[in-house]
Amino acid sequence: MAGMSSKKRCKGSLDTQEQDRDATEDFRDYMADVVSKGHTCLSIALGHELRLFDVLGDFDESKSCRVIAETAGCKEGYIKAWLRTMVSGKIVEVVENEKGETLFFLPKDRLSSLTSTENNLACLTRQVPIYSTVYPDVVRCVKKDGPNGVDYERFAALDVYWEETNKMMHNSRKHLSFILNQIPGLITQLGNGSCMVGIRENLAKSLLENGTTVCDVGCGPGHRANLIAGMFPNTKVTGIDISEETVAIAKTKADELMLPNVTFMSADGTSLPENWAETFGYVTMSDVIHHVKNQEKMLAEVHRILTPGGVFSLFDFDVHERLADNYGKPSASVMYAFNLLYDLPASLGDDGESGEGHGHHGEVFAHGHAPDDGHSGDDKKPETVLEGHSLEEVCEGFEKPMNILRKVGFEIEIKQIAETLECHIIATKKK
Numbered sequence: 144m145a146g147m148s149s150k151k152r153c154k155g156s157l158d159t160q161e162q163d164r165d166a167t168e169d170f171r172d173y174m175a176d177v178v179s180k181g182h183t184c185l186s187i188a189l190g191h192e193l194r195l196f197d198v199l200g201d202f203d204e205s206k207s208c209r210v211i212a213e214t215a216g217c218k219e220g221y222i223k224a225w226l227r228t229m230v231s232g233k234i235v236e237v238v239e240n241e242k243g244e245t246l247f248f249l250p251k252d253r254l255s256s257l258t259s260t261e262n263n264l265a266c267l268t269r270q271v272p273i274y275s276t277v278y279p280d281v282v283r284c285v286k287k288d289g290p291n292g293v294d295y296e297r298f299a300a301l302d303v304y305w306e307e308t309n310k311m312m313h314n315s316r317k318h319l320s321f322i323l324n325q326i327p328g329l330i331t332q333l334g335n336g337s338c339m340v341g342i343r344e345n346l347a348k349s350l351l352e353n354g355t356t357v358c359d360v361g362c363g364p365g366h367r368a369n370l371i372a373g374m375f376p377n378t379k380v381t382g383i384d385i386s387e388e389t390v391a392i393a394k395t396k397a398d399e400l401m402l403p404n405v406t407f408m409s410a411d412g413t414s415l416p417e418n419w420a421e422t423f424g425y426v427t428m429s430d431v432i433h434h435v436k437n438q439e440k441m442l443a444e445v446h447r448i449l450t451p452g453g454v455f456s457l458f459d460f461d462v463h464e465r466l467a468d469n470y471g472k473p474s475a476s477v478m479y480a481f482n483l484l485y486d487l488p489a490s491l492g493d494d495g496e497s498g499e500g501h502g503h504h505g506e507v508f509a510h511g512h513a514p515d516d517g518h519s520g521d522d523k524k525p526e527t528v529l530e531g532h533s534l535e536e537v538c539e540g541f542e543k544p545m546n547i548l549r550k551v552g553f554e555i556e557i558k559q560i561a562e563t564l565e566c567h568i569i570a571t572k573k574k
């Protein structure tokens with residue numbers, strides 16, 4: 144018996160060793176995949192920057208490296224190297240002709256993700272090379288005896304990047320239609336009967352087409368508000384933002400677009416005008432709530448300004464509150480890297496002190512340019528994260544606003560938006 148049990152033990156430990164080896168190998172495969180995808184990501188960024196995907200997309204048939212390089216106005220040797228990374232990264236396809244020549248093509252079903260001006264996912268890869276420019280400085284910051292942060296100006300390229308991706312992704316017509324179509328039964332909830340009943344995809348659109356009132360809280364440079372106003376001329380849109388500077392940009396853009404149905408004003412979303420109670424049929428807030436200290440106050444204000452049955456769309460990072468719940472979640476790894484490589488070093492500045500916070504688009508809060516809107520005095524400090532914030536503060540997760548929304552009297556539904564790594568909390572004000 145003793146012999147048997149030692150044999151069993153032996154077998155057991157062999158199994159365990161085998162399992163350990165499998166797990167080690169699986170992890171090594173995983174690491175190899177991470178490294179490989181990182182390289183592919185950077186190579187896609189290069190292709191996007193040089194418009195190489197557009198060149199490939201314009202061909203009706205597969206082409207040689209020489210033709211592709213000539214058409215793109217690039218050196219053949221470099222294009223050959225680029226095409227190799229694109230083929231091994233499963234982005235570009237390769238065939239051989241009867242002469243044994245290697246030819247390349249971009250399948251049509253990949254064109255919209257790589258070449259179009261709207262929803263072009265290739266543009267998202269550009270964030271990586273931009274981080275790389277400040278990477279050595281961030282490494283120094285992490286060390287105990289290193290500087291606290293990196294001068295905000297060093298991140299200027301990110302502002303340009305966001306402005307472009309914002310228009311291309313978050314505020315493209317295609318994306319807007321997609322997110323509006325995530326709102327089920329918006330028409331009936333808002334009591335607007337004359338719509339295309341039965342065509343669920345068109346419900347939100349129909350409501351806006353028929354005409355309602357919309358408020359974009361924390362509208363930034365006004366892309367979404369202007370887009371909604373342009374797409375739905377019968378709807379009246381109001382964009383508010385705490386930053387006067389940003390509001391001025393939004394107004395100029397609306398004037399250029401000759402949009403009569405949109406207005407912008409500077410206001411603090413945590414204390415909106417008294418007479419706005421039950422004014423708006425639809426309120427939207429994108430990429431704002433994690434900047435705000437007093438989320439309770441802001442979300443209660445949204446509830447107050449909505450009509451009974453009105454709908455609120457809250458967009459923010461698709462990240463859970465508990466770190467363990469974010470294990471393996473792509474949106475979380477992108478956001479945490481963003482915090483590490485940009486948020487923390489930029490908010491801590493380069494002066495060796497805890498610096499001011501900032502808007503992610505390099506808005507007023509950079510370098511403490513507090514908005515000149517009557518909120519800038521100490522006693523009237525806006526309820527926005529103005530102090531140098533910690534990683535925890537900006538990564539709170541969507542559970543917190545969701546719980547607040549329930550508490551203030553909303554019914555909640557949550558949808559993921561894979562492309563933008565956001566979640567869309569659809570909150571309906573109870574009647």
Ligand SMILES: C[S@@+](CC[C@H](N)C(=O)[O-])C[C@H]1O[C@@H](n2cnc3c(N)ncnc32)[C@H](O)[C@@H]1O
Nearest residue numbers: 361362363384385386411412429430431503527
């Ligand atoms: C990252 S930007 C997002 C802008 C826009 N919603 C978009 O998606 O492009 C955050 C915006 O929230 C605004 N903001 C921050 N706190 C605010 C507050 N308390 N009231 C109103 N706007 C606020 C900032 O000024 C900034 O324009």
